[in-house]
Amino acid sequence: MSAPTTHRSAEEIGRTLAGPRPLPPLGATREVPLPEVVTETLPSGLRVLAVHRPGVPMVEMRLRVPFAAPGSVADPAFTARAELLSSAMLTGTATHDRVGIDDELAGVGAELGVAVDPERLLVHGSGLAEGLPTVLDVLADVLTGATYPEPELLRERERLVERISVARAQPRTVAREALQRKRFGDHPIALEMPSGEAVAAVDPGEVRALHAEGVMPRGSTLVLVGELDPAEAIAAVGKVLGGWTGAAQARELGPPPVTAAGPLELVHRPGSVQSQLRLTAPALRRDEEGYAAYQLANLVFGGYFSSRWMENVREDKGYTYGAHSGTEFVPGGAVLGVETDVASDVTAAALLETRYELGRMVAVPPTADEIEAARRYAVGSLLISLDSQGGLASTLAALDAAGLSIDWLRERPVRLEAVTPEQVAEAALEYFAPERFTGVVVGDAEVIGPRLRALGGVE
Structure with missing residues (x-):
């Protein structure tokens, strides 16, 4: 007769006499599995x-x-x-x-x-x-x-x-x-x-x-x-x-002007108990050299929940429920957007911390651990977004409008894996310097105006 087996829980299986079993490192995703x-x-x-x-x-x-x-x-x-x-x-x-x-x-x-x-x-x-x-x-x-x-x-x-x-x-x-x-x-x-x-x-x-x-x-x-x-x-x-025919060409939108740096504009919304902070600066198109490094720099700053800016204004200061930075693609270019909504009484403080985190991207470049976490998130979110038929259809339509093929998607993990900390630091220096930005602050100007004007850079 064989010896009776004892049942072990998942916690017991995951431990040894020396402590928890170490998790194996994540392997690099070399290619997105996509159809022709x-x-x-x-x-x-x-x-x-x-x-x-x-x-x-x-x-x-x-x-x-x-x-x-x-x-x-x-x-x-x-x-x-x-x-x-x-x-x-x-x-x-x-x-x-x-x-x-x-x-x-x-x-x-x-x-x-x-x-x-x-x-x-x-x-x-x-x-x-x-x-x-x-x-x-x-x-x-x-x-x-x-x-x-x-x-x-x-x-x-x-x-x-x-x-x-x-x-x-x-x-x-x-x-x-x-x-x-x-x-x-x-x-x-x-x-x-x-x-x-x-x-x-x-x-x-x-x-x-x-x-x-x-x-x-x-x-x-x-x-x-x-x-x-x-x-x-x-x-x-x-x-x-x-x-469905027609001799005319469907009318494409011409490139907009490049967003110019400058003071933030205070937009008066009487009686508002919250303020909307919206900062913006020129960014990189998907097909431009250095886009992968820029994408990782953005994730480290404010592109996902574990970003520096989110940790500061939500987890540490409690100024907001959410803060996000991301890229919008426009004809011939792209713009970086930085946005959060905060209570009126902390508007100036939130803007100060936002400028601080932008400056920290320049003065204290992302670490290797921050970059690796952002890289894993970028690859994982890409795979999730393409997992459904609808996600793939929408992405293909957007890429085709930008003159890119499905090969751009297949090669994304390789390009992200190849990015070095030095390249991310260069992208942070070039695209996240506070003086590159402009934007708007929407709120009750009588409440938030005095502190914002004292802080400077708001008109």
């Missing part, structure tokens, strides 16, 4: 990216149509028309009303949505893989035959005015609008949300005209990711969307 992307440009000028990503019997879709305002100056009327177009695009076609569109999609477990910003119109959705032909049929019907029925359009206009009114009462919206103006002046990218008055003045005919002149396949990109055969999917797109 099949790409084809159709005769209409529409670029199609199809990816076989099994796992769940679904397909994710992202259609990006460049949709910039004409000219180099923000146009409030255009922004209002574009916002209403995106809200009403799925309300009816020559063959289906709103309910008919919803029923067609629901029958194959699918949904579609439309969003717009100063750069592009985005039609996004997902559905059962076997229902992809139906989704493409609905998409083609909307792209080529959206009628924007007047009763529906007027209802959407009323709802949109109400939503804008609610949004403009939020302090984060006020801070975002002030920051964009500070960054980019009167460039179209600065106007992300129209006024309610501008939307209320939009005529239905203007929306239909904007669709006819602006929703163009040439220069647009359609991404499909899921349980599909890429070649068959592209052939289906070519057949179903063959009627």
Whole structure:
């Protein structure tokens, strides 16, 4: 007979007579396991990216149509028309009303949505893989035959005015609008949300005209990711969307001006009990040399929960629930954003600590341990973001708009592993020096103004 075995707990297994068993070091992630992307440009000028990503019997879709305002100056009327177009695009076609569109999609477990910003119109959705032909049929019907029925359009206009009114009462919206103006002046990218008055003045005919002149396949990109055969999917797109044509090129947004360093702007919000701190400076594009080192420097400063800035203003001082720094990519460039919300009575103190941490990035460069923790986070978060079909589809659409392929993703871990502490120190010195920044502080100027002015660098 064999000797009876005794059950050991996980804690017992993890220990030896000498103490806890040491964990083995994490190995380097050399490559992101990603599928191949099949790409084809159709005769209409529409670029199609199809990816076989099994796992769940679904397909994710992202259609990006460049949709910039004409000219180099923000146009409030255009922004209002574009916002209403995106809200009403799925309300009816020559063959289906709103309910008919919803029923067609629901029958194959699918949904579609439309969003717009100063750069592009985005039609996004997902559905059962076997229902992809139906989704493409609905998409083609909307792209080529959206009628924007007047009763529906007027209802959407009323709802949109109400939503804008609610949004403009939020302090984060006020801070975002002030920051964009500070960054980019009167460039179209600065106007992300129209006024309610501008939307209320939009005529239905203007929306239909904007669709006819602006929703163009040439220069647009359609991404499909899921349980599909890429070649068959592209052939289906070519057949179903063959009627979506147009001689004009979809209008790309021109590069905004480079954000200039300078004093912070104090934006008065009477009666506010909180302040919004928003600092910003020029940053690096994904494809620029040194981006990996810059990314790690940003993580050490404020890019994740264990960052220096978060440890200071949340864990140590208790000034805020959250503080974050990150990169926004704009045509031709990028900007670094540093943001947190704090109580009015600690606004000046929080700004002082923020400037201190920026200066510490220059004077006390990130240590090897800080860099390694940031590196592991960067690689791990990348893998998590690409684990789903939707995450991969959105990332591919964003990269393609920036002129990058899936190979950029595959090589990310290698580039991050190759970064040295010296390179991170150089990035910190170049991109996090306090004098490079400008920004806004939104709050009750009568309460926070005296201390901010005494602190200096705020006007």
